[in-house]
Amino acid sequence: WVAASLTKQHHPSSRFSGDSAAPWTPHFDVVVIGGGHAGTEAAAAAARCGSRTLLLTHRVDTIGQMSCNPSFGGIGKGHLMREVDALDGLCSRICDQSGVHYKVLNRRKGPAVWGLRAQIDRKLYKQNMQKEILNTPLLTVQEGAVEDLILTEPEPEHTGKYRVSGVVLVDGSTVYAESVVLTTGTFLRGMIVIGLEMHPAGRLGDQPSIGLAQTLEKLGFVVGRLKTGTPPRIAKESINFSILNKQTPDNPSIPFSFINETVWIKPEDQLPCHLTHTNPQVDEIVLENLHLNCHVKETAKGPRYCPSIESKVLRFPNRLHQVWLEPEGMDSDLIYPQGLSVTLPAELQEKMITCIRGLEKAKMIQPGYGVQYDYLDPRQITPSLETHLVQRLFFAGQINGTTGYEEAAAQGVIAGINASLRVRHKPPFVISRTEGYIGVLIDDLTTLGTNEPYRMFTSRAEFRLSLRPDNADSRLTFRGYKEAGCVSQQRYERATWMKSSLEEGISVLKSIEFPSSKWKNLIPEASISIGKSLPLRALDVLKYEEVDIELLAKAVPEPLRKYTKCRELAERLKIEATYESVLFHQQQEIKEVQRDEALQLPKDLDYLTLRDVSLSHEVREKLHFSRPQTIGAASRIPGVTPAAIINLLRFVKTTQ
Numbered sequence: 001w002v003a004a005s006l007t008k009q010h011h012p013s014s015r016f017s018g019d020s021a022a023p024w025t026p027h028f029d030v031v032v033i034g035g036g037h038a039g040t041e042a043a044a045a046a047a048r049c050g051s052r053t054l055l056l057t058h059r060v061d062t063i064g065q066m067s068c069n070p071s072f073g074g075i076g077k078g079h080l081m082r083e084v085d086a087l088d089g090l091c092s093r094i095c096d097q098s099g100v101h102y103k104v105l106n107r108r109k110g111p112a113v114w115g116l117r118a119q120i121d122r123k124l125y126k127q128n129m130q131k132e133i134l135n136t137p138l139l140t141v142q143e144g145a146v147e148d149l150i151l152t153e154p155e156p157e158h159t160g161k162y163r164v165s166g167v168v169l170v171d172g173s174t175v176y177a178e179s180v181v182l183t184t185g186t187f188l189r190g191m192i193v194i195g196l197e198m199h200p201a202g203r204l205g206d207q208p209s210i211g212l213a214q215t216l217e218k219l220g221f222v223v224g225r226l227k228t229g230t231p232p233r234i235a236k237e238s239i240n241f242s243i244l245n246k247q248t249p250d251n252p253s254i255p256f257s258f259i260n261e262t263v264w265i266k267p268e269d270q271l272p273c274h275l276t277h278t279n280p281q282v283d284e285i286v287l288e289n290l291h292l293n294c295h296v297k298e299t300a301k302g303p304r305y306c307p308s309i310e311s312k313v314l315r316f317p318n319r320l321h322q323v324w325l326e327p328e329g330m331d332s333d334l335i336y337p338q339g340l341s342v343t344l345p346a347e348l349q350e351k352m353i354t355c356i357r358g359l360e361k362a363k364m365i366q367p368g369y370g371v372q373y374d375y376l377d378p379r380q381i382t383p384s385l386e387t388h389l390v391q392r393l394f395f396a397g398q399i400n401g402t403t404g405y406e407e408a409a410a411q412g413v414i415a416g417i418n419a420s421l422r423v424r425h426k427p428p429f430v431i432s433r434t435e436g437y438i439g440v441l442i443d444d445l446t447t448l449g450t451n452e453p454y455r456m457f458t459s460r461a462e463f464r465l466s467l468r469p470d471n472a473d474s475r476l477t478f479r480g481y482k483e484a485g486c487v488s489q490q491r492y493e494r495a496t497w498m499k500s501s502l503e504e505g506i507s508v509l510k511s512i513e514f515p516s517s518k519w520k521n522l523i524p525e526a527s528i529s530i531g532k533s534l535p536l537r538a539l540d541v542l543k544y545e546e547v548d549i550e551l552l553a554k555a556v557p558e559p560l561r562k563y564t565k566c567r568e569l570a571e572r573l574k575i576e577a578t579y580e581s582v583l584f585h586q587q588q589e590i591k592e593v594q595r596d597e598a599l600q601l602p603k604d605l606d607y608l609t610l611r612d613v614s615l616s617h618e619v620r621e622k623l624h625f626s627r628p629q630t631i632g633a634a635s636r637i638p639g640v641t642p643a644a645i646i647n648l649l650r651f652v653k654t655t656q
């Protein structure tokens with residue numbers, strides 16, 4: 001395999017220029033392996049950056065397949081989608097064309113942690129994604145299973161033991177490439193499990209990837225094992241929805257993409273979700289049949305935040321667990337019971353389902369199942385997602401130990417951009433933790449690694465008041481346009497217009513100033529406290545919960561009326577006003593940490609007894625245990641808060 005490839009020293013150009021008797025071997029700038037959520041984004045991003053790209057995947061008709069939940073987004077995940085969109089990625093736009101129920105989660109909390117989410121029509125998503133991928137300029141799509149990598153001598157100016165220069169397919173044919181992106185999801189030595197039965201598969205109905213897994217292991221990559229699972233699917237007409245709590249979608253629907261003002265479907269035409277709960281009978285069936293359930297016994301770790309019903313019953317006995325009944329699509333007869341991921345034998349799954357309220361007569365159409373698969377320790381990749389071991393080889397998606405479509409898409413777009421930049425000898429495109437959730441995700445993976453499926457949460461981001469879903473375009477679109485070339489002119493112009501409109505709007509709102517008593521008269525709806533009738537700027541008035549731009553523009557039509565014309569602009573001005581003062585302080589702190597990320601921490605610092613710096617006992621213990629060398633390394637230790645980092649930074653600077 002590798003040795004053979006190395007000794008052959010395939011060089012693409014010799015194949016093209018030379019010997020007419022030699023069979024023609026295709027040669028691309030970037031080859032992406034896998035047409036899942038990471039692979040589609042990677043391939044499209046590389047092509048947008050101007051690279052001639054090939055997407056090689058098992059089956060074209062599974063491109064865009066949602067292997068598990070029929071939904072996208074949520075808390076933290078919605079943020080990732082906005083960032084993917086800001087870089088002109090696909091999934092947000094496709095979700096705006098394919099959703100059946102759009103709802104923003106966490107509405108009662110501040111807009112920094114709102115979670116854009118939608119139930120998605122599986123069939124439509126797949127159709128729309130395939131249409132997009134098959135019509136992307138510079139992108140070729142080919143069916144095939146990749147078995148091996150072609151390796152050549154490494155470039156001396158870069159680290160790495162080998163350099164990838166192409167791939168070998170299962171039929172022995174080869175494709176040469178300047179960069180290769182691997183996005184094989186749950187397919188590396190994938191095994192699916194129901195009850196005591198196990199058989200090799202990447203997901204139900206798909207062959208696993210064995211050859212490639214062996215190649216990676218032989219090359220010296222550290223491989224681990226993880227598991228996940230999916231619930232059974234239930235016939236819609238067999239459910240008694242009338243006795244269950246109904247959840248209706250938002251009105252209006254908030255699109256995922258910055259370039260869309262609306263989604264494809266009106267709120268009144270969208271489908272509802274319903275809520276039911278497990279009960280002690282469910283616990284009983286799970287506990288009595290543990291001996292028939294080999295997935296539960298496997299030592300591989302499963303997703304902590306999307307656990308199977310078996311793990312929930314074992315970890316939290318005697319509790320009722322939520323089961324959301326989610327539509328699978330506009331004309332689908334199936335319902336996805338979210339929260340009921342299970343690997344019991346099929347007949348016991350059906351028995352379990354029918355003891356749940358509303359599901360007494362439910363018909364199970366497809367049983368739930370588990371999947372166990374290899375992943376590669378993500379500490380083996382750089383922040384640009386290139387591997388340390390093999391130059392020009394990039395990993396993205398579930399192969400890096402993550403779970404979820406959004407985490408996969410986010411890595412895909414970064415890997416695609418960097419695979420393309422590498423070909424053009426351009427510097428890597430890296431997003432820092434202070435710039436985006438994508439930065440948080442990749443930094444967590446590459447510095448800390450993971451031993452359980454990693455998913456994104458807002459709590460993982462230190463600077464979440466700045467990394468909001470509403471401002472992902474201001475954070476990333478300009479960089480994507482200028483440094484990577486992955487952003488279209490149309491999107492760049494829209495982001496530029498939005499940025500200047502916001503700046504202008506904020507400065508106008510700052511310039512309008514009246515005594516608070518006058519504001520009270522102008523906007524009686526607002527609970528403005530008059531006190532000593534101090535001067536208040538319109539921007540300060542906009543911070544009141546009950547005030548929006550519309551109300552403000554009624555009070556001061558000129559010059560504010562024009563800011564009511566665009567819904568997104570009006571909402572963003574309100575959000576900017578809400579966070580103005582906290583953000584100012586946070587921006588200063590971000591700059592301070594960014595400036596001093598490389599600042600060395602004294603080797604002999606005794607964190608446990610340190611008196612002159614305010615640190616919690618927990619933070620002291622973590623620093624004591626990890627002994628970070630720099631402020632940057634300290635800020636990446638889970639549980640060491642941004643406030644602690646600022647205190648530590650200031651302390652170290654004063655003592656140096």
Ligand code: FAD
Nearest residue numbers: 034035036037038058068145146185187229397398404408
């Ligand atoms: P995938 O979407 O899996 O795509 C991999 C692609 O690579 C496929 O198109 C495959 O055909 C192709 N491929 C693989 N090997 C080769 C090869 N050698 N040559 C060519 N092509 C190849 N996520 C959650 O967030 N929560 C869950 O509860 C959850 N449960 C899941 C349950 C199951 C049973 C499965 C299968 C997945 C589950 N997921 C869940 C994970 C979610 O589906 C993934 O996180 C997401 O799809 C990962 O995207 P990806 O692009 O990395 O891989």
